Amino acid sequence: MEEKHIKYYSHHLEREIDMLVYGSWGYPILLFPTTLGRYYQAKDMGLIESIRNLVDAGKYKIYCIDSVDADSWYAKHINPQYRVLNHMVYDRFLTNELIPYIKNECNVDKIGVAGCSFGGFHAANLAFRHPNLVAYLISMSGAFDIRSFLDGFYDDTVYFNNPVDYMPNEQGWKYGHMKIVLGTSDWDICLESNLKMSNILNSKGIDHWLDIRGWEKHDWPLWNKMFPHYLSRIL
Template identity: 25%
Template structure:
């Protein structure tokens, strides 16, 4: 019985997207003791394969749920298109609107026909943090909770925040590494530490609830994997 509980349940799914013009895969992690008649919080993770494999997202969730540190929750890990990642995740890039429509109109309804959901949390690393915040800004009726791992908060996404007079319904966990001052990007390097500090101030000025964490680390999954348990605790932690 103990061994059965520790075995992770991860379901592989595919969805044909009219917006993206392709088949996009995703995975559903179901918590131990999953009851299909019960509603659970759900974590929608961008860069889904990396979140599960490099971030050990489902492994961390399983261990922490079984140890009583986290409430049971579901993970929907959405596979990224490697060749179109920047154009889909980047604010106002060429496929950004198409990806958002896919996420809201195709992916979410499909996932939530299969599992019952009580609360949604958006999570992502780098540009995955960007698209997660953008979705929350554009659809506050659907998303009020974001986990950002070294979000790529360029000026375009900051403009989206500036257009909002207030963001009192938004709760965001922001993790950034102290070594992320010269992150290689397509046109050179970017100071993600400075960008995250500026985004923190903008969000707080509009009344968002911001938990901001700076720790030693770089722009990589080694850092994010190490810090992921704290991020999950922020969203799903059992109060002691």
């Protein structure tokens, strides 16, 4: 499987950000790491190996991006207002720099996004905030309420990054083109979060697949089974 390490300079972040890219062609999937994870996490934990045949067959090209969680949601050493603002800078990097780069490289109008656990939040928040940029969303054991990270702070920037708050007020037709997968399991600590998000999407008439697996924990063995299954079905 072809692997390429890229140091992408972001003018918004004012620094280089690391990516690992797998495959030489195929539909692009931007893959977010879990909590405080790095760009090589998906490789180290077997997630990339789980989809080797799909990448080698040229069906998908996977972009494993670095996070800025340590400077945003998990930056307990700074004021919560600035945690959110730092995430907004990351969002501008993704939407104004990285996604246009990926779209141009792969010759597509929209991309796919995916992630496990906190990466599932990142994928869902990006897709729900920017449906014009995303055609496929795969969230595996994601959670969708960010308020517990902010020590009681709340303003419009929190609202617009908190899917359980803003999605009930969105227009469902905006997501009619998007294939959405919410993966979870009976023993998943994020089961209730996925049930709640599924109910919100249903209330807006947004089609999606809520996949509840049996008796598996919130961990990599579950996600390594989910990811190839979902990718094999969405295209």
